[in-house]
Amino acid sequence: MKRVICVLLFCVFCFSAGHTCAASEGTAQTETFWLSSLDVSRIEQSWGQARANRSVDNRPLTIAGQRFPNGIGTHANSEIPLLLDGKGVELSGGAGLDDETSGRGSVVFQIIADGREIWNSGPMRSRDAAKFFSLDIRGYKTVDLLVLDAGDGIDYDHADWVNLKVTMLDNARPKLDVGPVEDAVILTPKPAPTPRINGAKIFGVRPGSPFFFRIAATGDRPMTFSADGLPSGLRLDSQTGLITGQLEKAGEHKVTLRAENALGKTEREFRIVCGSQIGLTPAMGWNSWNCFAGSVTAEKIKAAADAMVESGLINHGWTYINIDDFWQVHRDSNDPSLQGPHRNSDGRILPNPRFPDMKGLADYVHGKGLKIGIYSAPGPWTCGGCVGSFGYELQDAQQYAEWGFDYLKYDWCSYNPAFEAYRDSKDWDPSSSPNITYAGGGDLAKAKVPFERMHQALGQQPRDIIYSLCQYGMGSVWEWGAEVGGNSWRTTQDINDSWSSMSGIGFSQAGLEKYAGPGHFNDPDMLVVGKVGWGPQLRNTRLSPNEQYTHISLWCLLASPLLIGCDMTQLDEFTLNLLTNDEVLEVNQDPLGRQAARITQNGMLEVWAKDMEDGSKAVGLFNRGQREQTVTVNWSDLGIHGEQTVRDLWRQKDMGQYTEKFEANVGRHGVVLVKIAPFK
Numbered sequence: 202m203k204r205v206i207c208v209l210l211f212c213v214f215c216f217s218a219g220h221t222c223a224a225s226e227g228t229a230q231t232e233t234f235w236l237s238s239l240d241v242s243r244i245e246q247s248w249g250q251a252r253a254n255r256s257v258d259n260r261p262l263t264i265a266g267q268r269f270p271n272g273i274g275t276h277a278n279s280e281i282p283l284l285l286d287g288k289g290v291e292l293s294g295g296a297g298l299d300d301e302t303s304g305r306g307s308v309v310f311q312i313i314a315d316g317r318e319i320w321n322s323g324p325m326r327s328r329d330a331a332k333f334f335s336l337d338i339r340g341y342k343t344v345d346l347l348v349l350d351a352g353d354g355i356d357y358d359h360a361d362w363v364n365l366k367v368t369m370l371d372n373a374r375p376k377l378d379v380g381p382v383e384d385a386v387i388l389t390p391k392p393a394p395t396p397r398i399n400g401a402k403i404f405g406v407r408p409g410s411p412f413f414f415r416i417a418a419t420g421d422r423p424m425t426f427s428a429d430g431l432p433s434g435l436r437l438d439s440q441t442g443l444i445t446g447q448l449e450k451a452g453e454h455k456v457t458l459r460a461e462n463a464l465g466k467t468e469r470e471f472r473i474v475c476g477s478q479i480g481l482t483p484a485m486g487w488n489s490w491n492c493f494a495g496s497v498t499a500e501k502i503k504a505a506a507d508a509m510v511e512s513g514l515i516n517h518g519w520t521y522i523n524i525d526d527f528w529q530v531h532r533d534s535n536d537p538s539l540q541g542p543h544r545n546s547d548g549r550i551l552p553n554p555r556f557p558d559m560k561g562l563a564d565y566v567h568g569k570g571l572k573i574g575i576y577s578a579p580g581p582w583t584c585g586g587c588v589g590s591f592g593y594e595l596q597d598a599q600q601y602a603e604w605g606f607d608y609l610k611y612d613w614c615s616y617n618p619a620f621e622a623y624r625d626s627k628d629w630d631p632s633s634s635p636n637i638t639y640a641g642g643g644d645l646a647k648a649k650v651p652f653e654r655m656h657q658a659l660g661q662q663p664r665d666i667i668y669s670l671c672q673y674g675m676g677s678v679w680e681w682g683a684e685v686g687g688n689s690w691r692t693t694q695d696i697n698d699s700w701s702s703m704s705g706i707g708f709s710q711a712g713l714e715k716y717a718g719p720g721h722f723n724d725p726d727m728l729v730v731g732k733v734g735w736g737p738q739l740r741n742t743r744l745s746p747n748e749q750y751t752h753i754s755l756w757c758l759l760a761s762p763l764l765i766g767c768d769m770t771q772l773d774e775f776t777l778n779l780l781t782n783d784e785v786l787e788v789n790q791d792p793l794g795r796q797a798a799r800i801t802q803n804g805m806l807e808v809w810a811k812d813m814e815d816g817s818k819a820v821g822l823f824n825r826g827q828r829e830q831t832v833t834v835n836w837s838d839l840g841i842h843g844e845q846t847v848r849d850l851w852r853q854k855d856m857g858q859y860t861e862k863f864e865a866n867v868g869r870h871g872v873v874l875v876k877i878a879p880f881k
């Protein structure tokens with residue numbers, strides 16, 4: 202780094218090519234740094250990655266036609282957290298939206314020093330000229346440069362900080378305050394040895410479909426189960442807690458479930474709703490993709506089922522063991538375990554050699570008191586290039602039902618509305634079909650067609666099959682996913698185990714709450730805690746412990762399907778704890794089926810809340826920022842008043858009574874999840 206020391210008062214020489222210039226202020230020596238010389242790869246943002254001297258899309262920094270050779274290209278929501286230790290003198294630079302979005306996007310730039318705002322750009326749109334600042338930052342320990350989405354989501358928010366410089370005293374240098382390594386602290390006490398009934402409190406089944414529900418309960422074994430008010434047609438196995446049978450007629454039944462062991466007994470109300478709607482609470486289970494991806498096998502599926510039982514997860518309501526892509530034959534793989542005939546002479550789909558006995562596999566999983574899911578695509582090929590359902594939807598649905606599947610993930614990928622013209626035509630040759638993906642928007646009716654077709658096919662089966670749509674949110678699927686029978690629909694592209702992916706997806710669910718309800722939920726994708734890796738190599742999630750608490754808390758508040766994405770045979774204590782807090786899981790499984798709304802947003806601090814059936818509110822106090830801060834929830838924001846009891850759900854501990862608001866210190870990227878209920 203080049204540097205020139207001056208002897209004159211306020212003398213400054215700057216090097217355009219170097220990172221710094223040096224000067225003296227009074228008797229003190231100062232040095233000026235381009236902030237682009239910091240390790241900008243460590244800057245957290247909700248999309249893409251921050252770049253030095255380039256835009257987020259890796260182009261020259263350009264604001265309203267003006268090029269800036271120096272700066273940081275970032276994206277909402279982002280934070281550049283500077284640690285200055287009281288040695289800063291001046292912060293200067295400019296801010297604006299990069300021209301690369303062609304007129305789209307809007308943000309607010311905000312600069313916070315020791316928790317107090319010192320500059321705010323006001324809302325800025327693409328093509329607005331850069332706004333410049335020169336700020337006295339003497340004495341501040343920390344200065345954070347934030348880019349916020351201006352209240353309209355983060356789409357196209359390519360935001361540039363330009364000519365960004367900080368002048369420091371006494372040979373001090375600015376540092377990025379990206380937080381120390383956190384200890385994986387287990388917050389939740391172990392489940393009590395006395396019985397507690399967990400899992401869904403309401404369950405939907407169609408008339409005539411096989412009924413299959415295992416009472417989830419923690420507590421020492423042996424445990425016996427009984428029930429009052431079980432409608433005729435159903436029977437309960439007192440040893441396993443499994444309720445099976447079938448209901449002939451539509452109707453609602455209030456049942457009291459009981460569990461008893463040597464230390465005590467408990468009971469809980471359970472509602473069975475026999476009618477057209479299934480999946481009344483978000484599905485809880487596991488899916489093979491985020492750990493094994495294309496390396497999945499029947500053995501791994503069996504091992505997952507074994508692990509769900511042996512780890513005790515089953516006792517907290519975890520139910521589905523879902524096979525994702527790669528159980529079918531592959532289009533052109535060299536791997537013999539993915540080769541074979543695609544379908545038999547009747548058009549029935551044939552699994553690949555890794556799955557020699559699908560019926561046996563489903564029986565195995567059911568034998569453990571669990572349910573099993575399968576995956577397909579409405580196009581000729583799945584996303585991974587295996588055989589899809591196009592042209593064979595009814596046969597596939599029949600086959601899944603005959604094998605005994607309980608859940609289908611149906612993933613758009615190779616589907617193209619243009620294929621419909623070929624349907625049933627002799628000329629149809631999937632291997633030569635154009636591989637164009639429909640971009641969403643446009644003709645909504647066309648986007649619905651393949652999902653409605655499989656909905657009809659599933660509806661004809663004598664078995665309840667949860668229907669999970671996957672098309673990444675195209676055409677605002679939340680507006681019509683329920684109409685085409687979806688019990689859930691993915692709202693975004695795939696998640697990965699990084700803070701920017703997880704938090705970017707999770708927090709962008711704001712506004713979708715009106716589309717969720719019993720039987721139909723938004724799906725922000727599967728969980729990325731534990732050992733993940735998209736197979737065959739696995740690694741520990743890259744999310745920090747706080748980020749993992751945020752992930753599970755947010756997904757529970759969002760009433761999202763909860764699909765564990767890790768290898769359950771390698772669960773560590775911390776991950777197991779994250780997945781077995783019954784008070785947290787109750788937020789997800791609440792019978793009202795509400796999705797939390799974001800009720801306040803203050804810089805990087807957000808409060809999300811959802812109504813619970815018992816009249817309480819589940820509230821998440823989130824800190825998306827880089828350092829611990831106090832997050833406040835005011836009763837007025839929640840629409841409540843008077844004395845309220847606040848319970849910390851991760852710690853399972855009452856915090857006491859509060860009358861106007863509740864405040865908590867929340868760590869970097871962390872959460873405090875509470876339940877707020879009128880004090881009685």
Ligand code: GAL
Nearest residue numbers: 490525526584585612671695
């Ligand atoms: C993606 C989907 C993933 C996974 C994958 C399989 O489109 O979003 O969750 O299912 O396909 O190839």
